[in-house]
Structure formats: C-alpha cells, structure tokens
Amino acid sequence: MNSPSDAEVIGRSLDEPEAFGLIYDRHAATLLRFLGRRTGAEVAEGLLGELFRIAFERRKIFDTSRESALPWLYGIGSNLLLKHRRGEARRLRASARMAADDETPNRRTPALDARLLFLRVAAAIEALPAGEREALLLFAWEDLSYQSVAEALELPIGTVRSRLNRARAQLRELLEPGGKKG
Amino acid sequence: MKPVDLVRKLRRDAAFESAVLDRGKERLMAAIRQEVGPQRRPSIVPQLPYQDIAAAIAFLERAFGFREIPTARRVSPAGVVGHSMVEFGDSVIGIGTQGAHGAFSPKTAGTASHYISVYIDDIDAHYQRALAAGAQIASAPHAHRTDYRAYEALDLEGHRWRFVQWLREVPIH
Numbered sequence: 001m002n003s004p005s006d007a008e009v010i011g012r013s014l015d016e017p018e019a020f021g022l023i024y025d026r027h028a029a030t031l032l033r034f035l036g037r038r039t040g041a042e043v044a045e046g047l048l049g050e051l052f053r054i055a056f057e058r059r060k061i062f063d064t065s066r067e068s069a070l071p072w073l074y075g076i077g078s079n080l081l082l083k084h085r086r087g088e089a090r091r092l093r094a095s096a097r098m099a100a101d102d103e104t105p106n107r108r109t110p111a112l113d114a115r116l117l118f119l120r121v122a123a124a125i126e127a128l129p130a131g132e133r134e135a136l137l138l139f140a141w142e143d144l145s146y147q148s149v150a151e152a153l154e155l156p157i158g159t160v161r162s163r164l165n166r167a168r169a170q171l172r173e174l175l176e177p178g179g180k181k182g
Numbered sequence: 183m184k185p186v187d188l189v190r191k192l193r194r195d196a197a198f199e200s201a202v203l204d205r206g207k208e209r210l211m212a213a214i215r216q217e218v219g220p221q222r223r224p225s226i227v228p229q230l231p232y233q234d235i236a237a238a239i240a241f242l243e244r245a246f247g248f249r250e251i252p253t254a255r256r257v258s259p260a261g262v263v264g265h266s267m268v269e270f271g272d273s274v275i276g277i278g279t280q281g282a283h284g285a286f287s288p289k290t291a292g293t294a295s296h297y298i299s300v301y302i303d304d305i306d307a308h309y310q311r312a313l314a315a316g317a318q319i320a321s322a323p324h325a326h327r328t329d330y331r332a333y334e335a336l337d338l339e340g341h342r343w344r345f346v347q348w349l350r351e352v353p354i355h
Contacts, residue, residue, distance in 0.1 A: 017214050024210055028203050036196030045202050052210045095192040103191075121188045140189045171185035 006069035010062050020056050027070050028052070031077055034142055039087050047084075051077050071151035074142065078134050078152060089126050096122035117175075124174040132167040135160055212252060224274060227267075228298065231280035232339050233287050235263040239277055241338045242268055245315035246300070246345075247308070248275075270300060288340030297334070297342040305331050305347035312345075325349070 004012070006023060013020040031051060035044035054076050055069075062072060081088065096118035103114045125133060131153070138144045138152055146164075150157040232238040242248040247270065254267035265278045275298070280287040288294040302308050309323050312335050320334040320342060332346045 018211065020214060021207065021211055024207055028206060032198055032203060032206075033195060036198060037193060039196075041196040041198050041202075044196060044198070045206070048202075048206050049209055052206070053213055056210070056214060091194075092192060095194045098194060099191045117188075118192065121192060125189060125192070136186075136189060140186050141193045168185050171189070175185065175188070 005067045007062070007064040007067055010059050010069060011064055013056075013059055017056075020059060023055070023069055023073075024052055027073055030070065031073055034074065035077055035081070037141055038081055038091070038137070039084050040091055043084060043087060047077065047080050050080055054080075066151060071144065071148040074138060074144065074148070075152035075154060078138070081134075082130065089122075092122040092125060093119065120175060121171070124171050127174070128167055128170060132163045132170070135163040136167040139164060208249065208252075211249070227274055227276055228296075229276035229278050229283065229285070230298075230341055231278050231282070231285040231287050232341075233280055233289055234338075235266060235277050235279065238338055239263075239266060239268060241315065241317075242277075245312045245317045245335070245337070246270070246343065247311065288342075289338075294340060294342055297344055299344045299346055301346050301348070303347065305333065305345060308345055308347075309333050 006026065009019055009022050013023075028048065032044055032048050035047045035051070038044075039047065051073065055073055058076075062069065066072065097115065099118045099121075100115040103118075125136070128136065134153060135149055138149045139146070144152065146157055146160050149155075149164075150160045153160065155163075239248075239250050243250060248268040249270070251267045251269055251274065254265075255263060256265045258264055265276065267274050267276050269275075278285075280290060305323050309319075313319065317335040317337065320336055321332075323331050323333040325331045328349060330346050330348045332344055334342060334344045336342055
C-alpha cells in the first residue's frame with residue numbers, strides 16, 4: 001500500500017492533530033543532522049523541538065501542492081538558525097581546523113597552507129550575507145536541489161540561482177591568491 | 183578546487199543518539215495533545231499492579247509502543263515510582279504498586295485473572311516490535327474468521343496483552 005504524501009498527512013492532521021507525528025517520524029533525523037552540522041549536537045536537540053512545534057502550529061498554511069514537507073521544514077530551521085550565528089561561526093572555525101588536519105597527511109600541502117586555506121573558507125562563508133549563506137549551505141551541505149532551496153527559503157528559483165552564483169563569485173574572490181582581496 | 187567543493191569540506195556531522203529523536207517525538211506529541219486535546223477523562227481506567235513500575239513502563243513503551251503520560255508519574259521521596267499512567271490511542275491504563283488496593287502482579291501471584299485487548303493498525307509491525315523487545319509471545323498472530331487478526335504477549339511480570347487488528351479497517355500507513 002502506498003504511504004500518503006506529507007501533504008496528505010498534514011491535511012489529515014488538521015482534523016487529527018496527532019497524525020502530525022508521522023511528519024516527525026519521516027524527517028526528524030534529517031533535520032537533526034542539519035541542525036547539528038550548523039550548531040553542534042546540544043543546541044540541535046533544542047532547536048529540533050522548536051522547529052517541530054512551529055511547524056505544527058503553522059501546519060494550516062503549509063502549501064499542500066508540495067508533496068514533501070522537508071524543504072518547508074528546512075526553511076523553518078534556517079530561520080531558527082539566524083539566532084545562533086555566533087555559535088555557527090565558532091563551529092565553522094573548528095570545522096576549518098579539522099578539515100585542514102584531514103587534508104595535510106594525504107597531500108603535499110604544507111600544514112600551514114591548508115590551515116590558512118580552510119580558515120579563509122570559513123571566514124568567507126561567515127562574510128556572506130545571510131540569504132546567500134543560507135542558500136549556499138542548504139545546497140552544499142544538505143544537498144538540496146535548487147527547487148528545494150527555493151521552497152525552503154520561499155524564493156523564486158531564479159533568485160536562488162543568482163544568490164548561489166553571487167556566493168560562488170564572492171568565495172572565489174576571497175580565496176583566489178591573485179584575487180582582489182587575496 | 184571549486185568554491186562549493188571547498189565549502190563541502192567544512193561539513194562536519196554532529197554525533198547524536200536515537201534517544202534524542204525519541205525524546206523529541208515524545209515532547210512533540212505531549213505538546214500536541216496539550217494544545218489541541220480536551221483533557222481526557224475516561225470513565226473507566228484499568229489499574230495494573232507491578233513489582234517494578236519503572237521497569238514495567240520502560241518495557242511497555244519499548245515493546246508495545248505505549249507512552250507514559252509524563253505528568254502522571256508519582257515518585258516517593260526515596261525515588262521509587264509508586265504510580266503512573268500509560269496511554270495508547272485514546273485510552274489510558276494505570277500502572278500501580280502491587281499490594282496497594284489488594285491487587286498483585288502475576289509474577290507474585292503466579293496467576294493472572296484478566297487480560298487486556300488493545301486495538302492496533304498494523305499487527306505485523308507491532309508483533310515484530312514486541313518480539314525484538316523480548317516480549318514473551320503467548321500466541322503468534324493468527325486470523326479469526328475474516329474479521330480480525332490477533333496475537334497475545336506477556337509483559338515483564340506476566341500481564342497478558344491481546345493485540346487485535348480489524349481486517350476491514352484500512353491501515354493508516
């Protein structure tokens with residue numbers, strides 16, 4: 001038997017609120033990983049709870065022409081993350097150090113170069129305007145399609161495309177040794 | 183290296199345990215019930231006596247998918263759970279200390295004078311869950327005419343639970 005789409009489940013949850021639990025069963029693990037990547041495990045648990053409370057309260061306005069609720073849930077999570085930018089920045093810098101340590105043994109890149117490179121990547125991500133950063137991280141870390149990023153951030157797909165292009169260009173500029181700011 | 187690939191190198195997963203997801207589910211469902219449900223006041227609440235209430239509830243949750251009502255738990259100053267309630271679907275059952283009210287756990291009494299029927303949506307999934315949790319199966323799933331299928335399992339202290347799925351009812355998922 002086919003399982004009902006998220007849209008059908010959310011529709012049903014208007015009359016039977018507990019049906020919303022199925023949305024949690026389907027997507028909570030994905031979203032916990034998403035929030036954990038951005039803020040670490042402890043903060044992520046609290047945010048996951050908040051995310052689903054908000055989603056439940058707003059289930060009436062979910063656009064039921066969409067099959068999957070996941071992009072919508074990502075969008076709620078993205079908004080919650082705005083309050084945790086400082087924690088995110090810390091985590092990014094820690095990630096940069098770890099990425100550098102991962103890189104140096106297999107390559108001939110001197111450790112210092114790798115460390116500097118990744119710290120610059122982290123700083124460049126941080127320096128992006130919030131909207132571009134969010135689009136970039138949903139695309140690069142969560143592997144969302146352009147369409148899903150558009151649904152998450154409630155933007156036309158063309159806007160997502162241009163945000164990602166701008167983000168790429170800015171990163172390139174900040175990273176290339178011969179670049180303006182290099 | 184392309185900028186996006188460099189960004190990908192900074193992706194770092196945070197480790198978590200599945201218990202985090204279970205806790206989150208429990209909180210969400212409690213919040214949903216609180217927000218939308220009228221306070222449930224069933225007219226009849228069966229009370230089951232146990233030797234070890236905390237262990238009994240943990241097992242009922244794990245094996246049968248019951249949920250303890252978080253606000254119902256009564257704990258003595260010594261830290262012993264004296265009474266609590268579990269819920270399933272639209273029903274609740276009290277989980278109490280044996281000896282109080284003259285009722286005893288089958289584990290103490292060596293016999294049980296009752297069994298409880300529970301109506302479920304997916305008997306095969308439920309049976310597998312109970313098996314995996316180590317429930318003692320008293321009778322495996324079998325059909326009764328064309329009306330329903332049922333199986334029976336004993337919990338940690340020998341209370342007998344009969345799980346029934348109506349065959350004409352369409353499973354939710």
